Amino acid sequence: xxxxxxxxxxxxxxxxxxxxxxxxxxxxxxxxxxxxxxxxxxxxxxxxxxxxxxxxxxxxxxxxxxxxxxxxxxxxxxxxxxxxxxxxxxxxxxxxxxxxxxxxxxxxxxxxxxxxxxxxxxxxxxxxxxxxxxxxxxxxxxxxxxxxxxxxxxxxxxxxxxxxxxxxxxxxxxxxxxxxxxxxxxxxxxxxxxxxxxxxxxxxxxxxxxxxxxxxxxxxxxxxxxxxxxxxxxxxxxxxxxxxxxxxxxxxxxxxxxxxxxxxxxxxxxxxxxxxxxxxxxxxxxxxxxxxxxxxxxxxxxxxxxxxxxxxxxxxxxxxxxxxxxxxxxxxxxxxxxxxxxxxxxxxxxxxxxxxxxxxxxxxxxxxx
Numbered sequence: 001x002x003x004x005x006x007x008x009x010x011x012x013x014x015x016x017x018x019x020x021x022x023x024x025x026x027x028x029x030x031x032x033x034x035x036x037x038x039x040x041x042x043x044x045x046x047x048x049x050x051x052x053x054x055x056x057x058x059x060x061x062x063x064x065x066x067x068x069x070x071x072x073x074x075x076x077x078x079x080x081x082x083x084x085x086x087x088x089x090x091x092x093x094x095x096x097x098x099x100x101x102x103x104x105x106x107x108x109x110x111x112x113x114x115x116x117x118x119x120x121x122x123x124x125x126x127x128x129x130x131x132x133x134x135x136x137x138x139x140x141x142x143x144x145x146x147x148x149x150x151x152x153x154x155x156x157x158x159x160x161x162x163x164x165x166x167x168x169x170x171x172x173x174x175x176x177x178x179x180x181x182x183x184x185x186x187x188x189x190x191x192x193x194x195x196x197x198x199x200x201x202x203x204x205x206x207x208x209x210x211x212x213x214x215x216x217x218x219x220x221x222x223x224x225x226x227x228x229x230x231x232x233x234x235x236x237x238x239x240x241x242x243x244x245x246x247x248x249x250x251x252x253x254x255x256x257x258x259x260x261x262x263x264x265x266x267x268x269x270x271x272x273x274x275x276x277x278x279x280x281x282x283x284x285x286x287x288x289x290x291x292x293x294x295x296x297x298x299x300x301x302x303x304x305x306x307x308x309x310x311x312x313x314x315x316x317x318x319x320x321x322x323x324x325x326x327x328x329x330x331x332x333x334x335x336x337x338x339x340x341x342x343x344x345x346x347x348x349x350x351x352x353x354x355x356x357x358x359x360x361x362x363x364x365x366x367x368x369x
Contacts, residue, residue, distance in 0.1 A: 007103065008036040008082030008171070011058075012072035013090040014043050016218045017050045026094040028057060035099075040076045042067040068185025073164075077171070077179060085174055089165040091215035093122060098166075102210035105156065106168045113202030114169040114194065116162035118153060119214040126332070128214055131159030131206040132191060133246045133356075137277045139191060142249040144355045145332040146369065148211070152252070156207045160198065160245055164190035165214045173202070181237075186226045188234035195241040247284060249356035254288040257358045264323035264348045266290040270313065272328040274302045275354055281327065285352065292322060307333045309340040318343060324361075325350045331357045334364050341365045 009031065013020050027037070041049045042063040053060060061079060063072075077085055084106065086099075098117055106115050119129040126145050130153045133142050139161070143152045167190065177196050180189040194204045269291050275281060278296075285291055297312055307328065310318075317324070323346060326334060331353040341349075341361055349361040359369040 005034060005036040005082045007084050007086060008038060008076075008080035009086045009088055010038050010040065010073055010076035010080060011088045011090055012040045012042070012067075012069055012076065013050075014066060014072075015045075015048045016091065017048070019091040019215060019218050020050060023088070023090050023092055023094075024053070024058070027088065030094040030096070031099050036080060036082050038076045038079055040067070040072045042072050042075075068182065069187075070180035070182045070185050070189040073189075074179045074182060077174060080171060083171055085169055085171050087164045087167045087169075089214065089216075091218040092119075092166050093213040093215075095213075096211070098210045098212050102166075102168050102207055105205070105207045105210065106170075109203070109205060111201065111203055113173065113197030113200070113204050114162070114167055115205040115207050115210075116164070116168075117166040117210040117212050118148070118206060118208050119163060119165055120148060120211060122213040122215055124332075127153050128216065129163040129165070129206075130208070131157065132161040132163065132194075133249055134160060134242045135244050135246050135275075135277055135280065138275065138354075140246055140355045142246070142356050144357075145330055145353075146357060150369070151256070154208050156205055156209070158203050159194075159206055160204070160242065161191040161194035162204050162206050163214075164193070165216070166210075166212045169193075173197075184230055184234060186230045188230055192234060192238060195238050199241060246356060250284055253356045253358045258288075261360065263289050263350075266292040266322065267325035267350065268292055268317075268320060268322045269294040269325045269327055270317065271296045271298055272307055272312065272326055272333075273354055274298060274300065274329055281354070285325065285327070289325065289350075291325075303329045304333050305330065306336055309334065309337045323348045323350070325352060326361065328353050330355065331359055331364055331369070334361065335367065336365075337361075338365055 037058045039058045039060050043049050044066050046064050073087055102117055121128040126147060129141055130143055132139050181192050184192055267289055282294055331351045334351055347362055351361050351364050352358050363369040
């Protein structure tokens with residue numbers, strides 16, 4: 001009689017073979033050999049499907065069509081024999097005790113729906129994902145881009161939603177809740193799953209001591225073309241399941257900042273963000289700081305990783321004697337502004353981003369946050 005494995009790992013793959021090879025190599029080094037590993041290869045351009053993967057180490061399922069992420073995971077789950085399922089994107093890379101820590105947490109947490117590892121950006125070793133929150137319009141990633149030693153990402157926490165790039169869930173529960181929604185094939189299926197588990201009263205967690213690297217957006221599957229439509233479908237389906245919770249993350253950040261720093265008496269707010277609900281964010285800022293005036297300098301692009309203040313802003317802003325609060329999509333986008341910071345000669349300029357991060361511009365420029 002063949003013994004049923006405790007755990008099944010499901011790796012969906014569409015394209016970008018070099019990253020897949022690295023994923024599989026690091027996976028084999030960090031996961032016990034008795035764990036079932038299912039590789040779901042799917043692409044209508046069959047020449048892009050890898051050859052020569054050791055079939056004694058991986059159960060390989062080949063599909064000569066592009067299934068999309070959700071269907072690929074569901075096909076793998078249908079093949080899996082494990083009591084728990086672990087979803088691993090093909091551009092995740094592994095080290096340390098991530099597996100044991102994730103499994104142990106899942107086994108010990110009460111009333112758990114699922115748990116997601118802490119994801120780091122392999123290019124920066126900064127946090128890429130540690131749970132997902134909601135405003136009325138968007139789903140920000142609280143504390144994205146902070147260093148892994150930041151206190152906000154050093155403790156497991158319950159979240160509304162989490163990323164499935166490295167996620168564990170009970171196999172029976174996954175089937176009970178209806179698996180991934182195959183219509184959400186180009187995104188948001190993991191958020192949708194979390195919200196359905198929440199509705200059942202199950203808790204979704206992010207786990208800091210299970211840490212992996214995640215490249216993200218590496219497959220050439222054209223998902224960006226359909227992302228707006230998929231987001232609209234997700235929003236229509238889940239309008240009554242989500243609740244805005246980002247204010248709580250902002251409040252935590254402001255309170256923590258105040259423990260070690262003092263706010264200036266008033267700020268000129270320079271809006272470099274792409275958010276639609278600007279008034280909501282401005283009102284939130286006013287709860288903690290005095291806003292003297294607001295100026296919109298938005299570049300009109302979501303989540304830029306680099307913004308040159310010397311190019312984006314005018315001389316009047318540079319020479320202003322009033323402390324500035326820069327509101328951006330990502331605080332890290334302002335890190336390469338050494339000349340601007342030196343010319344401003346103000347140590348109280350502040351950066352706040354839509355992911356609830358708060359830091360002095362000096363800390364951002366000097367890489368201290």
